[in-house]
Amino acid sequence: MRPKQTLVLGLILLVPVLAFLFLKSFGTNRYALPTYLPDHVDSTQVDGKWQRDTVFHQIGDFRLPAQSGREVSQAELADKGLYVASFFQTGNANYQRLNTQLMRVQEKFRREPRVRMASFSVDPTHDSVAVLSRYAEQFGAIAGKWFFLTGDEASLNKVAAQEFRLPLIDGSTSGSLNSQQVFLVDKDRRVRGIYNGTSEKEINRLMTEIEVLLYTYDHE
Template sequence: MRPQQVLLLGLMLLVPVLAFLFLKGFGTNRYALPFYLPERVDSTLVAGKWQRDTVYHQLGSFQLREGAGGREVTGAELKAQGLYILSAMPPGCPTDCQRQTAQLVRLQEKYRQEPRVRLASVLTSPDSMAAAARYAEQAGAIAGKWFFLTGNESTVNRLLKQELQLLPSATTASAGPDPLVVLLVDRDGYVRGRYNGTSERDMNRLITEISVLLYIYDNP
């Protein structure tokens, strides 16, 4: 066999090995989900040196009422299986809200057979049991998969304004946070994704990041 042929054969055998090593070293677990809602910065003494570490907000306990049937649903129940997709619904559900609902319908169908993924839509106008039930019916919400929730004013405000910063508070400017934002909440109560609920591109990113989070759960 000629030297040129030997060299060519060697390169042909070497390329797959190099590709495998590259993918193993650089192509695994490179997609890290961020945390949202920074709360404070702590300093910790490690090996004689101070290290600064950001602490992110972890959702506190909350309890709302489901429009369909009036059953009480807690934050602990929503995250018990793995993760949930949380959104807010303004009064009357204008055109943009309907576009967001259409995207959420797509997500429900995507994860119909995945019990670890749930959806929760919180009505921004409190104590709207009839409206919550009507929205659930119009969206074709699957019982136990997609929850349309409401509650008293203080509970809804604390969750959407203070905890999640989805709505402007009385002390902020009128051009506050957009209520048509969808959040990805993990099983520990941390917000791991923030998306424009009316954007198909953003919701496709949500699908990707749900897959990443489920992979992390399967491969701790």
């Protein structure tokens, strides 16, 4: 075989390999989800050189009563893959819009057991288990899929302010700010996305990023 023909054949064989490596690298970089809520920066020494790594917050354990009266824990929500967390107050128009958008998330992942949803009440003095049961029914919450959670004010304060870092007015959950925010929490209890829960566009992004996260689980 002539040298020129050998070179052409080599290039033909090399192109698919280069294309595969390019697409693999592009896909990894393009679709890697960020991690939110940094805790601190650790410095470690590798081969005589100091490297700085950001340590991200992990959502702490909690156990709160749901609309069924049964207590639901952080471990139960995260053990299958991921969950979507939100904060709401019955009777407020913003929360009506938020939960209407979350209905779309539930419907899209209705048959995906690794996706769960947790909506925390920010008005525990009003939102008893009985009230949450009616509210869950109003929005078609599927048992074991979408949990409406309440509890005492101290416990809800801890979840909202310390774990999800929502600012509170006068230390009260009923006055929490930015509570239209929705959080995507992965199986390692880290926040991988923050969204405006009243925005259709933002919830579309949430659903896309849920699919990305599930894909990474399938291809670890």
